[in-house]
Amino acid sequence: MDDGQLLAQVARGDGRAFRDLYERFADRVFRFALTLLRNRHLAEDVVQETMVAVWKGAGSFTGRSRVSTWIFGIARHQAYRALRDEAKGERIPEERGEEADPCRAVEREVRVQRAVAELPPEQREVVFLAFYEHLPYAEIARVQGVPEGTVKSRMFHAKKRLAEVLRS
Numbered sequence: 204m205d206d207g208q209l210l211a212q213v214a215r216g217d218g219r220a221f222r223d224l225y226e227r228f229a230d231r232v233f234r235f236a237l238t239l240l241r242n243r244h245l246a247e248d249v250v251q252e253t254m255v256a257v258w259k260g261a262g263s264f265t266g267r268s269r270v271s272t273w274i275f276g277i278a279r280h281q282a283y284r285a286l287r288d289e290a291k292g293e294r295i296p297e298e299r300g301e302e303a304d305p306c307r308a309v310e311r312e313v314r315v316q317r318a319v320a321e322l323p324p325e326q327r328e329v330v331f332l333a334f335y336e337h338l339p340y341a342e343i344a345r346v347q348g349v350p351e352g353t354v355k356s357r358m359f360h361a362k363k364r365l366a367e368v369l370r371s
Contacts, residue, residue: 206270214261225254228271231336232278238331239282239324249285253278272342275332279346318368326361329354 206227212220232253236246256277264273319330325347332338332346340358344351 207266210257210261210264210270213258214264221258224257228257228274229254231271232274234335235275235278235331236282238319238327238335239279240286241320245282245285249278249281252281252285256281268345269342271336272338272345275336275338275346276348279328314369315365318365321368322361322364326357326364329357330361330365333358 204223206224209220209224209227213224229250233246233250236249236253237243240246240249253274257274260277264270268276319327322330328347329343332343333340338346340351340354343354347354
């Protein structure tokens with residue numbers, strides 16, 4: 204069953220369909236929220252808030268975008284609300300990962316993740332949605348509520364910055 208059919212069933216109050224939708228999107232929303240917030244606990248809260256909003260708002264989905272775009276839009280809103288509520292103007296401390304594995308591929312991935320973590324939030328969000336969620340620029344623009352050209356500009360600057368950091 205595709206995402207749209209599943210969401211339509213959720214809109215009719217089907218709890219099993221909601222569980223299926225939750226299983227399909229919870230991890231993806233968590234990774235997205237973690238990319239934005241860099242705080243595991245807040246990201247977990249964002250998943251819960253997002254999925255509650257999906258349950259309550261499923262009937263309002265108009266189909267003008269993909270279901271995933273709609274859900275990531277909700278998650279983005281919830282993440283920025285969490286930042287405002289939690290941070291109160293202070294930066295949320297970045298969580299520290301485990302030590303890097305000596306394997307080169309793992310080391311490279313760790314370097315990339317650290318470099319992405321240093322990007323400004325708007326660029327970090329674009330990189331995540333494009334490379335990890337495989338959303339096209341038009342869909343990313345809808346999620347972020349900006350013109351597609353802004354998404355392209357953010358990606359250009361993100362790639363430029365990542366190249367600089369990874370070159371060193």
